[in-house]
Amino acid sequence: MHSPLVVLGGGPGGYAAAFLAADEGLEVTIVESETRLGGTCLLRGCIPSKALLHVAKIISDVEELRQDWGVDYGERPNVSIDKVRARKDQVIATLTGGLGQLAKRRNVTIIQARGSFIDSTTLRLEGDHESIPEGGTLTFDQCILATGSVPAIPPAFDIGSDRVMDSTGALSLPDIPEKLLIVGGGYIGLEMLNVYASFGTKVTVVEMADRLLPGADADLVKPLAKRIDKLCEGRVLVGTKVGSLTEVDDRIEVTFEGPKHFGHEQFDRVLVSIGRRPVTRGLGLENTKCIINERGFVVTDTQQRTADPHIFAIGDVAGDPMLAHKATHEGRVAAEVIAGKASAFDKVAIPAVVFTDPEIAWAGLTETDAKKAGVEYQVEAYPWAASGRAQALGITDGLTKWLVDPETHRVIGCGIVGTGAGELIAEAVLAIEMGCEMHDITDSIHPHPTLSETLMNAGEVYFGTATEIF
Numbered sequence: 001m002h003s004p005l006v007v008l009g010g011g012p013g014g015y016a017a018a019f020l021a022a023d024e025g026l027e028v029t030i031v032e033s034e035t036r037l038g039g040t041c042l043l044r045g046c047i048p049s050k051a052l053l054h055v056a057k058i059i060s061d062v063e064e065l066r067q068d069w070g071v072d073y074g075e076r077p078n079v080s081i082d083k084v085r086a087r088k089d090q091v092i093a094t095l096t097g098g099l100g101q102l103a104k105r106r107n108v109t110i111i112q113a114r115g116s117f118i119d120s121t122t123l124r125l126e127g128d129h130e131s132i133p134e135g136g137t138l139t140f141d142q143c144i145l146a147t148g149s150v151p152a153i154p155p156a157f158d159i160g161s162d163r164v165m166d167s168t169g170a171l172s173l174p175d176i177p178e179k180l181l182i183v184g185g186g187y188i189g190l191e192m193l194n195v196y197a198s199f200g201t202k203v204t205v206v207e208m209a210d211r212l213l214p215g216a217d218a219d220l221v222k223p224l225a226k227r228i229d230k231l232c233e234g235r236v237l238v239g240t241k242v243g244s245l246t247e248v249d250d251r252i253e254v255t256f257e258g259p260k261h262f263g264h265e266q267f268d269r270v271l272v273s274i275g276r277r278p279v280t281r282g283l284g285l286e287n288t289k290c291i292i293n294e295r296g297f298v299v300t301d302t303q304q305r306t307a308d309p310h311i312f313a314i315g316d317v318a319g320d321p322m323l324a325h326k327a328t329h330e331g332r333v334a335a336e337v338i339a340g341k342a343s344a345f346d347k348v349a350i351p352a353v354v355f356t357d358p359e360i361a362w363a364g365l366t367e368t369d370a371k372k373a374g375v376e377y378q379v380e381a382y383p384w385a386a387s388g389r390a391q392a393l394g395i396t397d398g399l400t401k402w403l404v405d406p407e408t409h410r411v412i413g414c415g416i417v418g419t420g421a422g423e424l425i426a427e428a429v430l431a432i433e434m435g436c437e438m439h440d441i442t443d444s445i446h447p448h449p450t451l452s453e454t455l456m457n458a459g460e461v462y463f464g465t466a467t468e469i470f
């Protein structure tokens with residue numbers, strides 16, 4: 001079988017690329033090893049985690065009502081884990097079903113098989129699904145590689161126990177453990193911490209770096225770290241390494257090595273969330289001209305072309321940040337380039353959101369990155385304690401800040417911590433993409449009373465004209 005364009009992998013990078021290419025009039029085939037399209041994001045990432053985090057947020061809001069605001073619904077919530085799991089699975093089923101319809105409407109062929117390269121224009125297809133063509137090979141003119149990433153589990157933690165989970169295991173909600181250890185204080189670990197702690201699990205989090213979310217700006221992490229410390233009742237072990245995991249009866253014994261925390265403790269379950277690795281092994285990439293860099297990513301240019309003229313690469317397999325919207329955007333670029341358009345990806349404002357409570361979001365340059373790169377910037381922050389809406393909502397620990405080029409007054413970065421930060425950051429993405437100057441933000445009327453005003457207020461602080469109107 002021959003298909004002019006083959007997309008290997010049906011995640012948010014792959015299916016977006018396939019749909020956009022079909023919209024450009026190209027004949028497209030997706031090769032996906034799973035039974036459904038959607039990839040990590042839809043099946044075991046962004047969407048299931050947000051479905052669970054929404055439940056967690058309602059529980060914590062009700063708890064706040066009870067403790068501080070004089071509305072008491074009675075006892076602590078009684079969580080029916082089967083129902084929570086069923087709702088999350090229904091959300092996934094609705095969305096994956098929709099993807100199947102969208103593929104059909106565009107005449108995109110879907111082959112359910114594991115694909116690997118025999119050479120630069122031929123894939124071997126393995127599996128037993130009826131969609132696999134006779135002979136088990138598929139030739140193409142162009143291929144978009146979109147095989148994504150999988151959790152990285154070091155061999156020392158891979159002890160063959162189902163009590164040691166990765167993010168996929170944690171999202172499947174096997175039960176509500178009494179004691180859970182989360183290894184890794186990155187965004188995936190902290191999102192799952194919010195979920196399990198709100199269900200009543202005693203969570204401990206251990207992070208090798210000296211603070212949670214080591215890649216994010218410290219002032220944004222501070223309010224979240226405070227909230228997490230409360231949720232975990234102090235069981236936040238930073239600057240601490242996990243030495244070993246051993247299954248002892250129905251529990252996992254963990255040894256800790258760190259200046260402050262040394263010794264061992266038993267847990268019902270352990271979630272290992274210390275990072276993800278791009279899927280390049282077993283793909284036969286050595287039979288192509290693709291180059292893999294020292295971090296395991298397939299090297300591409302700004303048009304998503306690899307070193308092999310027949311192969312493009314997008315999404316998690318093609319480099320950081322490993323985020324769904326970055327994968328989708330790269331999919332768009334690859335599809336448009338293959339369709340003959342002069343598209344390219346200038347990565348100036350990829351937003352990142354940590355969907356914890358409170359949320360953290362940033363776009364453009366962070367202070368951490370600006371300092372590393374020696375970029376001159378001026379930073380102006382607006383504390384949410386001065387926002388009427390934040391006071392009304394009881395979320396005064398938030399902060400909105402802009403990074404500005406002091407010479408041109410252009411906005412070059414934005415960071416927000418607080419409820420809804422993930423929605424608020426979209427304005428900053430647009431501003432940075434459009435090359436806005438700080439006055440463009442302050443001259444734009446923001447609705448009152450909203451949290452979006454804090455973006456305007458932080459700009460006013462920059463000009464020394466802040467007018468606190470509550």
Ligand code: FAD
Binds near residue numbers: 014322324326355
């Ligand atoms: P993937 O989604 O990983 O899809 C790759 C597809 O390729 C898979 O379906 C796989 O089965 C298929 N495949 C692999 N090898 C083969 C082969 N040889 N043959 C055939 N098929 C193959 N990102 C966000 O932006 N926001 C979030 O809130 C967010 N939350 C997350 C929460 C969790 C718990 C996790 C784990 C991830 C989260 N992410 C989030 C990251 C996001 O899921 C990924 O960045 C995104 O899915 C990457 O898309 P992709 O298309 O590159 O790859």
